Amino acid sequence: MAQISLTFPDGNVRSYPAGTTSAEVAASIAPGLAKKAISATVDGRHFDLQWPLDADAAIRINTMADEAAALELIRHDLAHIMARAVQEIWPEVKVTIGPVIQNGWYYDFDRKEPFTPEDLGAIEKRMKEIINRRDPVTTELWDRERAIRYYEANNEPYKVELVQAIPADQSIRMYWHGHWQDLCRGPHLQNTGQVPADAFKLMSVAGAYWRGDSTKPMLQRIYGLAFKNRDDLKAHLTMIEEAAKRDHRKLGREMELFHLQEEAPGMVFWHPNGWSIWRALEDYMRRRLRGAGYKEIRTPQVVDRILWEKSGHWDNYRENMFIVEVDEEGAKEKRINALKPMNCPCHVQVYNQGLKSYRDLPLRLAEFGSCHRYESSGSMHGLMRVRGFTQDDAHIFCTEDQIEAECAGFIALLSSVYRDLGFETFDIKLSTRPEVRIGTDADWDRTEGALKGAIEHLGLPYQINPGDGAFYGPKLDFKLTDAIGREWQCGTFQVDAQLPDRLGAEYIGEDGAKHRPYMLHRAILGSFERFIGILIENYAGKMPFWLAPRQVVVASIVSDADAYVEEITAALRARGIRAEADTRNEKINYKVREHSVGKVPVLLAIGQKEVAERTVSVRRLGDTRTETLALDDYLAAAVSEATPPDLR
């Protein structure tokens, strides 16, 4: 019999007959390992202990201590156990697919009636019973026809469809958890009892389209969370509660930042506090852009459809545009306009005014561009996805040779802005040429190369998303990580060889001939609405001093202090600090509580003592200690603290 060589993590190489299973390999090393083994990693792939090894490979035997492997198996086995529990309770339910996802798994079922919360309780109970049965997990390879016949006989049409989608020459991996069977790539644990019965929880039920396709039937999806022990599950549930506490929709109401209402779905009514954050952010961005050589412009909201036809948006995105018509008796002309869904075509119009020379390039045109898109009703979410939004948009018109330097300059600006706003880390993703595209391979080689060159020159790590670029050029996406580890895609940098062509942008080159410029679409925040939502959640409403809507509240302890309170408030305001006086007839305890709940970073408490000594008692949000400072010293400190990070 042929022999294969297996290389172990410690560098040892041992020889086994071909077809040996990982379980046998583990047993050959030590009985203890055989007992603890749950799976193997073979040349980087996750292997079931029952699968035969038939070629030389690097192998590692995994145990429950190997967290990634253990979690994948636990979650995947739970998906099967849940599907089995569902079919035990409701035999008529059809099974489909159930993958492992972050923190757990889901499984999609076809069932006429949706599952109720009570159903979830019953399923969870049955799952625990199945775990306690300690049923063995077994696997076999079947040929395709046999698998199809089997699923047809069992009246599982979705499984038939899945098998039919697998290439004809491939054999089909079948798994059994006890008597219950499922089509599955594997790997799995060895028996259901290995799954911790107290470290999972069924979370929710939701509709989901079969194969993620909105033209296909809607299935019932059940989501579950699973970890390797009860404490991890509890910790995760606590994290979910913490995340709910920083929900920007809740904080937006509590801090009186903004509201949304029925008459304008997806459009934000900004209140004084929220607008104050916006303006601080906008002023900051304006300074940064000006410093980076951008020129700010402003373009119309309502533009004739003719421009959208030229740009191509009318054909491709009309159903997502707000159409504006003039409905006036006897109007001489009836034009059809649209609210601009993006700024790019308007920016090209500004570029096109006057003949441009190569000496004008790169030309960086920036706009805090207000855009409207008719987003589908189910997609809106607080400030995160809205129908009316303002981008920190800019377009750089440049030559091909300038792309790399512009890209590098952009990334440097973006990373500095993110750091100033409290985000230390971000990921870069490079999306390269898609199947359907314009331009030659040589064009793509150069533009992709320019983006890569810029990132590598800055020494930053990045991932490549092959084929995910727009048809008109490659792009970079920038994803930042917030205080509780969530990722948000905000920044973008896209190379566009198409729109300048469609809209006739040109420049006169050194050679005296006309050339097409490249157009680079770029944003750092993405949209103000969404970014402010992210800031609120990142800081849990406790905005840094320079961004806080109300920076200082000056609160009287006795009414004899009112005059001094007003004097301090006026002095702060004269120095540009957003300060308010609170001379209401309330106890200081009450005021401290109210302004703490309101997330005001600094409270100055003023009583008899402060009046007599011309001092202030400073209490910072989240700190129970207080500090007494001379008024002038505090004023100087406040001015310094209120200075935006780019002006320090």
Add this chain to the structure above:
RNA sequence: GCCGGAUUAGCACAGUGGUAGUGCAGCGGUUUUGUAAACCGAAGGUCGGGGGUUCGAAUCCCUCAUCCGGCACCA
């Protein structure tokens, strides 16, 4: 847009066919207070909109809108 849930006072919520409630906020008063909720009082509602069933609807049915959790979508 699709599946499910929700919509009651400014906010958070109770109220399953028979006189719309509680807490906080707001308002009027008392209290002059030392770092996370002083006390008393009087108010406040077309129960999301429209239609239906019923002697009678916040409650049951239909419909529309919005929101929430997902799915799909996101130039």
